[in-house]
Amino acid sequence: MGDFLSIQEVGKTFVSNEGHTRVLEHVNLEMAKGEFISIIGPSGCGKSTLLKIVAGLDTDIEGRVLLEGQLVDRPSKTRGFIFQEHRLFPWLTVEENIAADLSLADAQVKQKVNELIRLVKLEGFQRSYPKELSGGMSQRVAIARSLLRNPKVLLLDEPFGALDAFTRTHMQDALLDIWRHNETTMLFVTHDIDEAVFLATRIVVLEPRPGRIKGVLHVDLPYPRDRLSPSFQELRQLVLRTLNNDYKEEECWSI
Incomplete structure (x- = not known):
């Protein structure tokens, strides 16, 4: 195959x-x-x-x-890995969770994070925290984070x-x-x-x-x-x- x-x-x-x-x-x-x-x-x-x-x-x-x-x-x-639990950092916002260990002050990182937020349809939730998200939305953040490094x-x-x-x-x-x-x-x-x-x-x-x-x-x-x-x-x-x-x-x- x-x-x-x-x-x-x-x-x-x-x-x-x-x-x-x-x-x-x-x-x-x-x-x-x-x-x-x-x-x-x-x-x-x-x-x-x-x-x-x-x-x-x-x-x-x-x-x-x-x-x-x-x-x-x-x-x-x-190789990106997504678990059954989203494993987001509760003290970070959506965009910060997607960026993970990369800095949003980097223009290229910020642009990529914004592209991924649009891709997983979370526009308007960039600065929301995990406790404010549904289970499905949290998994979207986890998927976006796993895609950040292509x-x-x-x-x-x-x-x-x-x-x-x-x-x-x-x-x-x-x-x-x-x-x-x-x-x-x-x-x-x-x-x-x-x-x-x-x-x-x-x-x-x-x-x-x-x-x-x-x-x-x-x-x-x-x-x-x-x-x-x-x-x-x-x-x-x-x-x-x-x-x-x-x-x-x-x-x-x-x-």
Whole structure:
């Protein structure tokens, strides 16, 4: 599919006083530039761990990850990470949170921050504090902050999981707008099948722990996607059958 991001034979075992826990095993995935991949699987199958490995936050692994041919062995501004919780600094305003450790006194930083505020549709809230924002607005700030340094890959770990259904749907639309505008490669973890089908160009289904890739489904539906359409529902059912081992391998396997 592409060698922009290459995950090669990645495995991970956690060691504790209680023993060894095998979390990931023989994970291989090739990702093209500008692609949007959703990762779905049962709890504990290593989805979040895989994101941390791609981010360079966990390097005690088997196998390797390459980004444009370069080994991922540490965190880098080339990879942005968005958590389920927005993790904003409560004492900073929206624009200060987006700028993070960069100074708004720098004209170029200020211009970029203003562009991102427009992109995530938070005009008028530049000087608001996190306590004055809704959950969806706070996640927009987190997304804007992650885009400030123009990452090549944006890693999203269930970023909308804590939001109500209405806000979650709205944020999915907003994320697609950002993806199309910035052409940023997205790797998105979710437990929500509808969310995966609505967003992704491909869906990676992981097995229960230790997480292995069970199948990769291409989502050829045009954007914007109609959740009620027969083709959407057919794909949704295929993801569900893959998760439940009720599928034919040729229906979904493709890497």
